[in-house]
Structure formats: structure tokens, C-alpha cells
Amino acid sequence: xxxxxxxxxxxxxxxxxxxxxxxxxxxxxxxxxxxxxxxxxxxxxxxxxxxxxxxxxxxxxxxxxxxxxxxxxxxxxxxxxxxxxxxxxxxxxxxxxxxxxxxxxxxxxxxxxxxxxxxxxxxxxxxxxxxxxxxxxxxxxxxxxxxxxxxxxxxxxxxxxxxxxxxxxxxxxxxxxxxxxxxxxxxxxxxxxxxxxxxxxxxxxxxxxxxxxxxxxxxxxxxxxxxxxxxxxxxxxxxxxxxxxxxxxxxxxxxxxxxxxxxxxxxxxxxxxxxxxxxxxxxxxxxxxxxxxxxxxxxxxxxxxxxxxxxxxxxxxxxxxxxxxxxxxxxxxxxxxxxxxxxxxxxxxxxxxxxxxxxxxxxxxxxxxxxxxxxxxxxxxxxxxxxxxxxxxxxxxxxxxxxxxxxxxxxxxxxxxxxxxxxxxxxxxxxxxxxxxxxxxxxxxxxxxxxxxxxxxxxxxxxxxxxxxxxxxxxxxxxxxxxxxxxxxxxxxxxxxxxxxxxxxxxxxxxxxxxxxxxxxxxxxxxx
Amino acid sequence: xxxxxxxxxxxxxxxxxxxxxxxxxxxxxxxxxxxxxxxxxxxxxxxxxxxxxxxxxxxxxxxxxxxxxxxxxxxxxxxxxxxxxxxxxxxxxxxxxxxxxxxxxxxxxxxxxxxxxxxxxxxxxxxxxxxxxxxxxxxxxxxxxxxxxxxxxxxxxxxxxxxxxxxxxxxxxxxxxxxxxxxxxxxxxxxxxxxxxxxxxxxxxxxxxxxxxxxxxxxxxxxxxxxx
Numbered sequence: 001x002x003x004x005x006x007x008x009x010x011x012x013x014x015x016x017x018x019x020x021x022x023x024x025x026x027x028x029x030x031x032x033x034x035x036x037x038x039x040x041x042x043x044x045x046x047x048x049x050x051x052x053x054x055x056x057x058x059x060x061x062x063x064x065x066x067x068x069x070x071x072x073x074x075x076x077x078x079x080x081x082x083x084x085x086x087x088x089x090x091x092x093x094x095x096x097x098x099x100x101x102x103x104x105x106x107x108x109x110x111x112x113x114x115x116x117x118x119x120x121x122x123x124x125x126x127x128x129x130x131x132x133x134x135x136x137x138x139x140x141x142x143x144x145x146x147x148x149x150x151x152x153x154x155x156x157x158x159x160x161x162x163x164x165x166x167x168x169x170x171x172x173x174x175x176x177x178x179x180x181x182x183x184x185x186x187x188x189x190x191x192x193x194x195x196x197x198x199x200x201x202x203x204x205x206x207x208x209x210x211x212x213x214x215x216x217x218x219x220x221x222x223x224x225x226x227x228x229x230x231x232x233x234x235x236x237x238x239x240x241x242x243x244x245x246x247x248x249x250x251x252x253x254x255x256x257x258x259x260x261x262x263x264x265x266x267x268x269x270x271x272x273x274x275x276x277x278x279x280x281x282x283x284x285x286x287x288x289x290x291x292x293x294x295x296x297x298x299x300x301x302x303x304x305x306x307x308x309x310x311x312x313x314x315x316x317x318x319x320x321x322x323x324x325x326x327x328x329x330x331x332x333x334x335x336x337x338x339x340x341x342x343x344x345x346x347x348x349x350x351x352x353x354x355x356x357x358x359x360x361x362x363x364x365x366x367x368x369x370x371x372x373x374x375x376x377x378x379x380x381x382x383x384x385x386x387x388x389x390x391x392x393x394x395x396x397x398x399x400x401x402x403x404x405x406x407x408x409x410x411x412x413x414x415x416x417x418x419x420x421x422x423x424x425x426x427x428x429x430x431x432x433x434x435x436x437x438x439x440x441x442x443x444x445x446x447x448x449x450x451x452x453x454x455x456x457x458x459x460x461x462x463x464x465x466x467x468x469x470x471x472x473x474x475x476x477x478x479x480x481x482x483x484x485x486x487x488x489x490x491x492x493x494x495x496x497x498x499x500x501x502x503x504x505x506x507x508x509x510x511x512x513x514x515x516x517x518x519x520x521x522x523x524x525x526x527x528x
Numbered sequence: 529x530x531x532x533x534x535x536x537x538x539x540x541x542x543x544x545x546x547x548x549x550x551x552x553x554x555x556x557x558x559x560x561x562x563x564x565x566x567x568x569x570x571x572x573x574x575x576x577x578x579x580x581x582x583x584x585x586x587x588x589x590x591x592x593x594x595x596x597x598x599x600x601x602x603x604x605x606x607x608x609x610x611x612x613x614x615x616x617x618x619x620x621x622x623x624x625x626x627x628x629x630x631x632x633x634x635x636x637x638x639x640x641x642x643x644x645x646x647x648x649x650x651x652x653x654x655x656x657x658x659x660x661x662x663x664x665x666x667x668x669x670x671x672x673x674x675x676x677x678x679x680x681x682x683x684x685x686x687x688x689x690x691x692x693x694x695x696x697x698x699x700x701x702x703x704x705x706x707x708x709x710x711x712x713x714x715x716x717x718x719x720x721x722x723x724x725x726x727x728x729x730x731x732x733x734x735x736x737x738x739x740x741x742x743x744x745x746x747x748x749x750x751x752x753x754x755x756x
Contacts, residue, residue, distance in 0.1 A: 054692025104694075112680070112687075117692045119673070123701035130712040139712035140721045143662040146705050150669035151656070154649075161680035163634050176632055186593075383546075422730040 001044040002051040003058050003107040006068055009037050010100025017093030030084055031092030037075040038099070042068035045351030047494065051493025057109040061398045062494035063226075063302055065105045066487065070477075071099045071219055074313045077097070077212050077474045081317040084467035085324020090128050097124045102223035111162045111231040117330055118224040119153030122191065124380040126445065129208045141207040145216075148190055148200040156186035156228070174241040181236045181245045185290045186253075188228045191221035191284035193276070194257040205276030210320040211330075213272065214313035217279045225286045229301060237293040244453055250291035251374050253355055257284030262389040266396070271319040271329040274393065279356070281387070282308040285367055288374040288383070302492035305501065307363045310481045311355045314474040321467040326412035331400055333408045334347035340414045345466040350475040352468045353450035354482035355389055362484035383511075413464040418456040424450065469512040529616035533640040535572060539649040540566040541618050547667050548651050550633075553710075553719070560667055561591040563648070564699060567674050568692070570641040571681045579692035586696035590670075590703025597707030597714070598663065604719050605661045614651055621650030625679075632738070635683050636690040642682030648675035661720050662713045673702060700753030 016236020080314025101121025108114035193201025261281030289301035338345035357364035544577035606616030625646025629639035630676030
């Protein structure tokens with residue numbers, strides 16, 4: 001099956017969900033149905049299935065299929081957590097549309113089409129960053145987000161356009177490739193909110209609903225980064241231009257984002273900011289990976305992209321559940337949270353373990369490969385061990401949770417499940433065995449009806465346990481993916497179908513030692 | 529130089545100058561519509577009817593969304609340097625774009641598209657860098673992306689039907705995003721919004737760090753508890 005059904009379901013359900021936004025229940029229901037359907041359809045995407053639409057080729061791949069499945073399942077769980085905890089408007093529809101556009105960008109074989117699709121998808125996030133009818137602060141945040149998206153999109157469109165044609169004369173000026181390469185990779189850094197481009201991202205973390213943060217700051221930019229990776233391998237790497245300065249700039253941005261992002265996350269009091277800055281830190285490894293022009297970077301960077309988006313989505317869901325339970329995201333006001341929400345405490349430990357990892361774990365090895373290929377020895381070692389700061393970040397949150405319960409936690413919802421009404425008593429009055437059997441059957445039917453009638457009220461009164469259960473599932477998924485489960489390494493190794501890269505004439509190519517005189521590294525060349 | 533393309537490029541650039549200069553939001557939207565309708569025509573050969581129809585429909589829908597977001601009698605701040613100065617900036621950038629057609633290699637598209645792209649990027653710069661008027665900032669963002677697409681039209685082979693469709697989606701998305709932001713600003717009473725952060729300033733006039741601003745929900749809760 002091609003990727004088309006996935007896109008159609010995503011576009012239809014996302015649009016419909018936003019069109020009926022005034023009826024929040026309907027809007028969320030449509031988004032949930034859409035995400036469930038998308039997960040089913042995604043599992044059928046063929047790794048070599050292609051379709052041409054108006055000259056634009058959409059191609060499937062193992063990695064794309066896994067991205068689509070994980071995105072749909074994670075989106076579904078995020079919406080469930082949101083529904084149970086805080087139920088923000090518009091977020092479900094935006095998640096569906098954003099995911100569909102990210103998959104469209106990944107499926108487009110031509111990077112020029114892919115960057116436009118990835119930019120269009122990012123715009124959906126403006127709807128939740130500046131919700132209709134919100135205050136001027138929201139307008140300010142939305143306009144800054146739009147500016148960041150426009151600048152990043154423009155840089156990427158220009159870079160792809162510059163190197164997309166015959167480069168007969170251009171190959172004599174290697175600086176051109178450096179500028180285009182830097183433009184596209186800086187665009188990726190802007191989309192991720194990497195330091196020093198993090199200001200807009202910090203403001204979005206302030207204003208956007210927590211459940212939409214993973215899409216705005218991780219899933220959408222991850223698709224953008226994957227497109228950049230294909231483009232670099234196709235248009236820049238085959239030219240064998242060293243681009244030392246440009247790569248050093250990128251490596252600096254990546255390393256700074258990792259270290260400063262972790263430090264920022266460590267000192268934050270607002271849990272959504274902790275999510276935002278840990279995403280920035282994780283994205284640093286992606287930026288670092290883009291500084292490597294060796295095809296061997298494909299597997300670790302694509303592995304890391306999948307691992308970090310799932311782990312950060314789980315953390316965002318955890319924050320939404322805590323916020324819904326206790327009405328605050330301030331760590332200072334959350335003393336004792338773990339006593340009232342032990343399932344969430346377990347989930348945080350699993351998420352922390354998946355995010356930090358240890359030597360030998362797929363997540364750790366992916367980070368180590370990226371750092372060792374992008375940075376010299378001591379710096380690489382420092383960057384590899386930097387995520388261990390995560391132990392302190394998660395430990396601090398957990399320690400607060402184990403303290404004496406504060407007012408917000410005491411007044412919040414606990415995880416203990418309950419039933420909204422007492423069970424009706426039905427005494428047995430039959431005398432013979434037949435009478436009693438008949439009576440028991442009747443009571444059973446009544447009990448089933450009692451449960452069915454009370455189910456909506458029970459769901460409402462058990463929102464916290466339901467949210468915690470969904471977060472636990474997400475944490476388990478993050479743990480599984482971090483350990484290399486669900487076929488992540490194999491999918492990361494598989495090569496996508498891409499359009500041919502820039503064409504340089506044989507003579508011009510020879511002047512730069514271009515093998516074959518043509519860009520566009522054969523996808524097969526990235527196979528280990 | 530192709531006179532027809534040069535004429536369309538002049539209209540597109542003129543629309544961009546008016547869009548960033550006008551104070552009346554309706555004029556701004558109309559000028560932006562001119563840019564969005566004219567930009568797809570700056571290509572050789574002219575696209576088929578279906579892609580053109582998709583781009584025109586997308587432009588009209590984006591314009592409609594902008595109008596919805598700008599209902600009422602709000603007024604923008606317009607340009608600080610006046611429309612003649614904006615026009616000169618655009619003209620200078622257009623000349624630079626025309627003269628540097630291909631950017632170092634043989635181009636597959638018309639020079640007029642690259643010239644218009646450079647002009648649009650030049651007039652978009654000021655609203656993007658200094659804009660406190662959210663409509664102006666949004667229009668700057670739309671113009672910047674259109675500029676990139678125009679430069680792409682000038683450098684590369686004409687976009688296929690599929691790519692035109694994706695560009696149409698991007699146009700609608702941009703229009704919708706600007707409309708949403710404008711509607712949020714309208715709810716606050718003015719198109720010009722300041723980054724007050726909701727938390728005032730620290731002693732010595734320093735702005736609070738972004739990371740430590742209270743969220744809107746917390747501000748609302750604080751306000752509610754303060755009024756009790």
C-alpha cells in the first residue's frame with residue numbers, strides 16, 4: 001500500500017476535527033478515530049510502494065512506516081491523556097494535521113517538495129500557540145512562531161532550489177555549496193529551537209498546550225531534519241567538498257544545544273519548560289549529526305530521531321497528566337505528587353531511563369556514534385556523557401514528589417480508582433435451585449446494565465487513573481523504542497527512494513573529484 | 529526580457545510594497561492577494577489550467593481567511609519610512625535579483641521571477657525584524673516565503689502539478705496562520721502587541737527571562753485568587 005491512504009485519512013480527519021472545533025467532544029472524537037485509522041493504515045505502507053501525483057513522487061520506506069505508526073499511536077495516547085487531564089481545544093486536530101504533513105514531507109522523493117510540505121505542516125502549530133480569542137500574549141507568541149517557521153522554510157526552499165539544477169559553473173565555487181548546506185541545516189536548528197535559536201521555542205512552550213508541544217517541537221522538526229539528511233546526502237555529500245567551517249559552526253550549535261539545553265532543563269521550575277529544553281538538548285544531537293557528511297551517519301541519526309521524539313512525547317504526556325491532576329506545572333507546588341500518583345512516578349522512572357540510557361542501549365549508542373563522528377575526541381566524550389545530567393533532572397522531580405504533600409497535591413485528584421455510585425444490593429429470595437439460578441441470571445443482566453449506565457460517570461470520576469495508564473503505556477513505548485524494539489535499527493538502516501540530485505557535467509565534476517560527475521548518492525550507498 | 533513577465537513582476541512587487549505600507553488592513557489584504565495571484569504566473573512555460581486553478585483558489589482562500597481574522601475597524605501601523613522608500617528598496621533589490629539571475633550557474637527559469645523574489649524578500653525584511661504589528665509581521669512572513677518560491681521559480685525548472693498543489697497548501701496554511709494570529713490580537717483590542725510577558729519587569733528595568741514567565745493559566749489563577 002502507498003502512503004496516500006494515510007495522507008487522505010490524516011487530512012480529512014484533521015480538517016474535520018478543526019472544522020467542528022466549537023463542539024470539543026466531537027472534535028476530539030474525530031481526531032481519535034482518525035489517529036486510530038491512521039495507525040492501522042500506516043502499518044500497511046509498503047517499503048517500496050510509490051505513487052506519482054502530478055509529477056511529485058511519494059515513496060514509502062521502512063523508516064517512514066515506523067515513523068507513521070509511532071506518530072499515530074503516540075498521537076492517539078497524547079490525545080487520550082489530554083482528554084483525561086485538561087482537554088485543551090484544537091490540539092487533537094492540530095496533532096492529526098501536523099502528523100499527516102510530516103509524513104507527506106518524508107514521503108516526497110523530491111526534497112524541494114518535501115521542505116514546502118514540512119513548512120506547511122509546521123503552520124498548523126500556530127493554531128494552538130495563538131488560539132482564537134486568546135490574549136495579546138498569545139498573538140505575540142504566535143507571530144514569533146510564524147516568523148521562525150517562515151525564515152526556516154525560506155532558507156530550506158532557497159537551499160534546495162539553488163542546488164537542484166545543472167551545476168556546470170557552480171561547482172567551481174565550493175562556497176556556494178557551503179552556503180546552501182549551512183542555510184538548510186540552520187533552518188533545521190531554527191525549527192528545533194536549538195540554542196541560539198531557542199527564544200521562540202521557549203515562548204511557545206509557555207503558550208502552547210502541553211499535549212501539542214511534542215508535535216510543534218519534536219515530530220514536525222524531526223521530519224524536517226530527515227528531509228535535510230536526504231538532501232545533504234543527495235546534493236552536498238557526493239561533491240566531496242570538505243566544508244570545514246560550516247560543519248564546525250553546526251557542530252558548535254549542536255554541542256551548545258545539548259549542554260545548555262540540559263542545564264536550562266535542570267534549573268527550570270515549570271515542567272513544560274523542562275520538556276521544551278530537554279527537546280532542545282536532544283535536538284542538539286540531530287544538528288550535530290547533520291554536521292557529518294559521511295553516509296555512515298544515516299543509521300544513528302535516524303535511530304535517534306525516532307527515539308527522542310517518542311521519549312519526549314512520553315515526558316510531555318506525563319506533564320499534562322500531572323497538570324491535570326494537581327492543577328499546576330510548578331515543581332515548587334508539586335511536593336508529594338509521587339505519593340498520590342505512584343503510577344506516574346513509575347512512568348517517570350521509565351521515561352528517564354529511556355531518555356538517559358546506558359552504554360549498550362540503542363539510544364546511548366546512537367548518541368555516541370553521532371558525537372564521535374561529529375566532534376573530536378574529548379568533546380565527543382563530554383557530549384556523550386552530558387545526557388547523564390538527565391538523572392539529576394528526573395531525580396529532582398522525583399525527589400520533590402516523594403516529599404510531604406503540598407496544598408496543590410492534597411487538593412488534586414489521586415490515582416485511586418473509584419466507582420461513582422454504590423453497588424445496588426440484590427438479596428436472593430428464591431427457594432428452589434431453579435428459582436435461584438433464574439434469579440442469578442437476572443441479577444447478572446442487571447449488574448451489566450448498571451455498569452453500562454454508570455460507565456460515562458465512572459470514566460469522568462477516574463480521569464486521573466486513565467491518564468496515568470495512558471502515560472504508562474507511552475513510557476513503555478519509549479522504553480521499548482530506546483532499547484531498539486519495534487525494528488527501529490533495521491528501519492533506520494533502510495534507504496529511502498529519492499530523486500536524482502544536482503547534475504554537474506563530467507568535466508566540471510572532475511575538477512572537484514566528484515565520482516561519476518553526478519550528485520545524488522545512490523540510496524544503496526548508505527547501507528552499512 | 530519578456531515584457532509580459534516583466535509586467536506581472538512589476539504588479540507583484542507593487543502589491544508587496546502596498547501590503548507592507550498600508551495602514552488599512554483591507555488594503556493590505558487586497559495587496560497581498562495581488563501578490564499571491566500574480567506569483568504563480570511568473571514562470572515559463574505557464575503552468576496548465578489545473579495547477580493555476582489550485583494556486584488561484586489557494587490565494588483566494590488565504591485572502592478570505594485573512595479577511596475573517598481582521599473583521600472590525602482595526603488599524604495597523606504601516607511602514608515607518610513611507611511607501612516611496614519601500615518602493616525604492618524593492619526596485620533596488622529587483623535589479624540585483626535580475627542581474628544575478630542564476631546565482632552562479634545557468635538558470636532554468638525566468639530572470640523576472642528571481643527579480644520579483646529579491647524585491648519581495650527586501651520589503652519583507654523590515655516587518656519581520658522590527659514588526660510589533662502582528663498583521664504586518666504575518667504579511668512579512670508570507671512575503672518572505674513567496675520570495676523564496678519566486679526565486680525557486682527563477683532558478684529551477686517549473687514546478688510540477690504535485691509541487692504546485694503543495695505550494696497551494698502552504699499558501700492556505702500561511703493565510704490561516706496570519707488570520708489566527710490577527711484574530712487573537714483583535715481579541716486583545718489592537719494589532720500591535722508588546723511582549724509584556726505578563727510578568728512585568730525586574731528591578732533595574734531588566735526583562736524577565738523567557739523561561740520564568742508565568743503561564744496564562746497561572747496568571748488567571750493568580751488574578752482570581754487575588755480578587756477573592
